[in-house]
Structure formats: structure tokens, C-alpha cells
Amino acid sequence: MSQRRTTGGAGRATIRDVAERAGVSVASVSRALSGNYPVSEELRRRVMKVVRDLDYVTNAHARSLAGGGTPTVAILINDITGAAFAHVAKGVEGAATLRGWLSIVGTTGDDPERELALVNLMRHQGVDAVILLGGTNDHDEYQLRMARFARSLDAAGSHLVLVGRPPLEGDVPATTIDYDNESGAYAMAGHLLSAGHRRVLMLPGPAELTTAQGRLRDARRAFEAYGVPFDQGLVRHGPYDDEHGYAAARAALHETPDFTAVLAGTDIVAAGAMQALRGAGLRVPDDVSITGYDDIPLASQLTPRLTTVHVPYEEMGRVALRAVADRRQGAGSGGRRRSGEGEHLVLGTHVVVRESVQPPKRRR
Known part of the structure; x- marks a missing residue:
């Protein structure tokens, strides 16, 4: 069990406790956790270490991360009516229900800015995992900001899972569930x-x-x-x-x-x-x-x-939830949560031959 010490000697750690232990201002801690502002890598590492030492989470709704309440997973999808990734969401929700977890769904409307904002919101709500579904516009700014959110989620005891999109570059604590x-x-x-x-x-x-x-x-x-x-x-x-x-x-x-x-x-x-x-x-x-x-x-x-x-869309959803549950179970039983590490799992695809293809004929 992780130790948590606050300046008051009791109760949950506060952002002021983190700032005092790290020797920085409250504003600096807020910037390091938000992922919205540039901070030095040294400052970020110092703050994140204290966050882990104090078991600090950014929102009271995150009590489930410390072992109480109902675990919650956020599913962020481009279009809830899209048939393919709706099946991924179905797989996540089914696997979550079997474990007694709560699932919530948000839609991004194929807007990278809205997607990033929703990830940030879910982080503040203290969900156990944020699962992002579908392809993305993969550019440097997206990679940078999403990596910051992944690290912030990780520091709060949550986890980022990417489904059907490329893994984040570098040493980022996010799981990728992909298909070939x-x-x-x-x-x-x-x-x-x-x-x-x-x-x-x-x-x-x-x-x-x-x-x-x-x-x-x-x-x-x-x-x-x-x-x-x-x-x-x-x-x-x-x-x-x-x-x-x-x-x-x-x-x-x-x-x-x-x-x-x-x-x-x-x-x-x-x-x-x-x-x-x-x-x-x-x-x-x-x-x-x-x-x-x-x-x-x-x-x-x-x-x-x-x-x-x-x-295998539904299976991808089940695998995504299982990866999160395994990490959480490992942390709860004293196991190592592999903070700072990413995992990339790839499921196979295959051609299903039906009746819509035959050798070409010359058309008039």
C-alpha cells in the first residue's frame, strides 16, 4: 500500500501538500498536472514523483482510484452512430459490466481539440481509464499534448488506452490496442x-x-x-x-x-x-x-x-478493458503498475470472401 502523508497529518493530500513537498508553487503544480502549459521536464518529474508519493488525485470523484467506489472507464468515440467503433464500445461496455465497472461515453465529432478537451475533463473527473477509439490526425502537437495527458492520467492512477490508432511516440504510459x-x-x-x-x-x-x-x-x-x-x-x-x-x-x-x-x-x-x-x-x-x-x-x-x-472490433474493446483491469488489479494487490511504460497489442485481420468479386469483363 502506498504511503500518503499530508502537511496536516490526516486526510487526502491536497495540491498545496504537493507544492510544499516539491518545493514549488501551487501554480507550478497545476501547470505540470494540466498538460496545457509548457513546463520543464525536471519540474514535471519532481511534481509527478511527489504526486505518486502522496497518492494525490486531482478530483474528489477519483476516490475509486484509491480502492473505493465503482471503477469507471470513459469511452471517447468520434461518432456514436458509426457502426465499426460502436462495436468496440460494445466490447468495452460488455467487459466492464462483467467486472461491475461503470462505462461512460463521450463523442468527439472528429474534432482533435474537442478530443483533447474531453481527455482533460475525464482526467479531472478521476476515471480509471480513458479509452480513445478510431484513427487520428497524427501531428507533432497532437502527440505532445496527448503524451502530457497520458502522463497526468498515469500520475493520478488512471490510464490512457488508444484503440485503432498509432501508439504515442517515446516513453509514454499509454496502452495501444490495434488491428493489423x-x-x-x-x-x-x-x-x-x-x-x-x-x-x-x-x-x-x-x-x-x-x-x-x-x-x-x-x-x-x-x-x-x-x-x-x-x-x-x-x-x-x-x-x-x-x-x-x-x-x-x-x-x-x-x-x-x-x-x-x-x-x-x-x-x-x-x-x-x-x-x-x-x-x-x-x-x-x-x-x-x-x-x-x-x-x-x-x-x-x-x-x-x-x-x-x-x-475484430468487439474483441478489441474487451482486450482494452482487460488491459486496464489487469493494471488496476496489479496496483491494488501490491503489484507494479509499470508507470512510464507503454504497451502495444495488435489483433489480426483477414479477408472474408463473399459474392461481390469476380474476374473482370470488358464493359461497353
């Missing part, structure tokens, strides 16, 4: 190329999103492995929704109509593209083959049933 995104895209592109397709319309997703970047990169790698020229003019970036799939496929039919297959970044995008092809009088897969990514229930409900990449 690139290999899935490589395998699907290889499936189309093996069927004889050479002109493939690519709808990988938003250009700035790490998920889309990885899928396009490894689809292109498959073309190189097969010795097939890759036409950048057949790439159409856009949101992961059916409206983009429809609009992109319809535009491509006017601009580059010789494509024989569509490699869509999600099953939802594939469904929109399928609608556009049918609206143009084309049959799937007789005239144009089409593939998706995710293997959500919709994929097997379309006609024809969609060939897609299976991603």
Missing part, C-alpha cells in the same frame, strides 16, 4: 489483383486520417508486389460514409470509367458506391467488383454479399 490495418488492405488489394483486376478505384477514407493512410499505403504495396502500375488518378479521398462512396463512384464513372473494381475503405463506403454503380446500370460483380473493410453486419446483408476485411 495495413495487412488487411494489402490482402484485399491482392485478392482483387489475383482475380485479374488492374484498374481499381480506391476509396481509402479521409486523406489526413492515419487509418486511411495505412490502407492506401499497403494497397499500393500490393500493386508493386504484383508488378501492376498504380494509378493515383483512381484514388478518391473522403469521409467514411455512404454519401462519399456514392459521389466518388459516380464521379469516377464520368472521369475514369475504365475501372473494373472498387476497393472501399469501409463497408459503408462500399454500400454507397454499390448504389451509384447500380444507378448507372452496372451490375455487381458482373460489370464491376467491389470490396469493403470492417465486416460489420451490413456486409452480409447487401446484395450481393460483400467481400470485405474482418476486423
